[in-house]
Amino acid sequence: MGLIRLVYASESRLVEANRHSEIDRIIESARRLNTIHDITGFLLSTESAFAQVLEGESSTVAETYGRIVADPRHGAIRLLAEHPIDQRSFPQWSMGLAERNETTSFIFGLYGVTPENDLPQQPADVLIDLAGELSRQRA
Numbered sequence: 001m002g003l004i005r006l007v008y009a010s011e012s013r014l015v016e017a018n019r020h021s022e023i024d025r026i027i028e029s030a031r032r033l034n035t036i037h038d039i040t041g042f043l044l045s046t047e048s049a050f051a052q053v054l055e056g057e058s059s060t061v062a063e064t065y066g067r068i069v070a071d072p073r074h075g076a077i078r079l080l081a082e083h084p085i086d087q088r089s090f091p092q093w094s095m096g097l098a099e100r101n102e103t104t105s106f107i108f109g110l111y112g113v114t115p116e117n118d119l120p121q122q123p124a125d126v127l128i129d130l131a132g133e134l135s136r137q138r139a
């Protein structure tokens with residue numbers, strides 16, 4: 001037992017025409033389920049990829065990650081980090097969301113995340129720092 005933080009990245013399988021509405025559906029069910037399971041975190045989304053930070057009790061994070069991995073809306077999932085933590089980095093987020101768009105692409109770029117070097121190419125600590133920066137912009 002104990003708190004852990006898990007970070008993964010994946011390739012989006014969403015079709016561009018439906019991408020925003022699908023992401024809205026994903027975040028809605030993520031927030032509903034994460035509230036029940038006391039999971040917090042942040043989801044980063046670009047045109048072709050996802051990265052997500054999940055925080056909570058190790059058993060519930062493992063169970064949630066198992067469901068996420070099986071979701072056909074993404075693939076080529078890479079587990080980047082899974083570590084015990086003393087406290088949460090996203091305590092107020094049942095699941096935060098930042099999409100790369102005209103407004104946020106500058107910040108993604110500051111952390112080295114570009115279309116050529118997208119979320120799955122990044123180390124976990126860069127993704128956690130980027131998510132933290134974007135969560136502060138939204139708080």
Ligand SMILES: Cc1cc2nc3c(=O)[nH]c(=O)nc-3n(C[C@H](O)[C@H](O)[C@H](O)COP(=O)(O)O)c2cc1C
Nearest residue numbers: 026029030033034050064067068069071073074095
């Ligand atoms: C990129 C992505 C992120 C997701 N994040 C979560 C999450 O944080 N928590 C969760 O319970 N489900 C998450 N899901 C959804 C699960 O994979 C799964 O679809 C959901 O738990 C099924 O519930 P529903 O059928 O009621 O929507 C995510 C799915 C995708 C594709």
